[in-house]
Amino acid sequence: MAENYKIKVQNVTKEYDLFKTQSDKLKSFFLPAKNVPHFWALMGISFTVPAGETLGLIGVNGSGKSTISNIISGIIPQTTGKVDVKGDTSIVAISAGLRKNLTGRENIRLKSLMEGLTNEEIDEMMPDIISFADIGDFVDQPVKSYSSGMKSRLGFSIAVHINPDILIIDEALSVGDDTFYQKCVDKISDFKKQGKTIIFVSHALRQVELLCDKVAWINYGQLKMLGPTEEVTNKYREFTQWFKSLSKKQKRAFESKKKNVQKEFDINQYQKQITDDYSKKHPDDRHAQSKIKKLFYGSVISEKMSVPNRLLTGFIGLLIIFFCLVNFSGHHVTRVLAHPRSILHPKKTLYVPNNRTHHNVIKQKHHKKGIHKK
Numbered sequence: 001m002a003e004n005y006k007i008k009v010q011n012v013t014k015e016y017d018l019f020k021t022q023s024d025k026l027k028s029f030f031l032p033a034k035n036v037p038h039f040w041a042l043m044g045i046s047f048t049v050p051a052g053e054t055l056g057l058i059g060v061n062g063s064g065k066s067t068i069s070n071i072i073s074g075i076i077p078q079t080t081g082k083v084d085v086k087g088d089t090s091i092v093a094i095s096a097g098l099r100k101n102l103t104g105r106e107n108i109r110l111k112s113l114m115e116g117l118t119n120e121e122i123d124e125m126m127p128d129i130i131s132f133a134d135i136g137d138f139v140d141q142p143v144k145s146y147s148s149g150m151k152s153r154l155g156f157s158i159a160v161h162i163n164p165d166i167l168i169i170d171e172a173l174s175v176g177d178d179t180f181y182q183k184c185v186d187k188i189s190d191f192k193k194q195g196k197t198i199i200f201v202s203h204a205l206r207q208v209e210l211l212c213d214k215v216a217w218i219n220y221g222q223l224k225m226l227g228p229t230e231e232v233t234n235k236y237r238e239f240t241q242w243f244k245s246l247s248k249k250q251k252r253a254f255e256s257k258k259k260n261v262q263k264e265f266d267i268n269q270y271q272k273q274i275t276d277d278y279s280k281k282h283p284d285d286r287h288a289q290s291k292i293k294k295l296f297y298g299s300v301i302s303e304k305m306s307v308p309n310r311l312l313t314g315f316i317g318l319l320i321i322f323f324c325l326v327n328f329s330g331h332h333v334t335r336v337l338a339h340p341r342s343i344l345h346p347k348k349t350l351y352v353p354n355n356r357t358h359h360n361v362i363k364q365k366h367h368k369k370g371i372h373k374k
């Protein structure tokens with residue numbers, strides 16, 4: 001029987017390379033990056049969200065909530081693990097999805113087209129989206145002139161009117177005023193009644209308690225707890241109160257210890273641990289290793305180029321440079337191949353194909369000027 005879930009996340013990790021400069025990042029595209037520190041924003045997260053459930057994601061700043069939401073929405077890829085999402089997702093985040101140089105109205109059209117709506121459907125929905133966002137004449141101004149509250153209103157309005165199967169709300173309600181917040185809560189409740197699936201990322205525990213059926217507490221890249229809303233929020237409150245009671249020095253030491261674990265995380269060790277756990281549960285399965293390898297890497301699009309791809313890209317780059325130099329030298333490519341040094345002695349005129357040789361071209365020029373050599 002098929003499992004009745006909308007989102008299934010299995011052993012998901014996310015690694016970031018902490019490049020010092022943009023040029024280091026660009027270089028790493030072609031050459032293996034050396035001495036670049038790594039940071040594992042997620043160190044193996046697994047959970048399932050059944051259809052119709054509202055799951056809250058809570059955790060301190062930098063714990064990985066946005067990273068996992070963005071992976072589920074398909075905005076960024078995971079480093080390892082499997083993410084299975086059944087249906088269309090629409091994400092509302094304070095800073096996601098709006099093009100700052102386009103007007104509000106243009107953003108509505110662009111985002112709706114990207115979600116597969118036709119121009120007729122968008123024309124029909126446009127007044128409702130504008131009215132819900134309640135941003136007045138600003139709808140025809142570029143989004144870069146909006147306050148964060150206005151961006152959030154517009155983003156939320158577009159996302160709910162597109163009517164996705166799965167709605168992901170990342171901190172988008174935290175910047176709106178009370179009236180808009182109430183409108184959003186009503187809309188989210190409507191969504192819940194319609195049996196839609198929602199992921200709600202927030203630091204506002206009261207909002208989480210009001211809206212969520214279950215809560216996942218993400219703690220420094222790991223799933224610390226998943227369960228009924230009150231159980232998890234109560235434990236999280238205890239943790240934040242304990243953390244607040246620490247001195248500044250103790251807080252810094254605690255955070256740096258956690259971040260070091262994220263820097264030193266060993267993906268191979270983690271894969272081995274998951275394989276061992278699987279083998280203990282299924283002692284007769286001789287394919288445990290390959291199954292876990294497939295689970296880790298089977299659905300991952302690598303952001304890094306493999307060695308053959310690096311070599312191929314480098315070779316194509318060299319070919320392009322070679323043909324540019326040949327063209328610049330004015331010699332025929334066969335001559336350059338036969339006498340490579342000729343590339344260092346460019347002709348005065350560029351290579352002319354067929355019978356329009358250098359000599360003929362000069363002759364024609366002289367002819368036009370009326371110069372006749374005997």
Ligand SMILES: Nc1ncnc2c1ncn2[C@@H]1O[C@H](COP(=O)(O)OP(=O)(O)OP(=O)(O)O)[C@@H](O)[C@H]1O
Nearest residue numbers: 016017039041059060061062063064065066067068
């Ligand atoms: N592009 C990136 N490059 C390097 N590190 C990144 C990148 N994006 C996120 N991170 C790091 O990954 C970790 C998780 O970030 P994320 O935004 O998911 O946390 P969060 O729980 O949503 O935080 P907040 O509550 O502050 O929004 C953080 O330590 C962050 O610095």
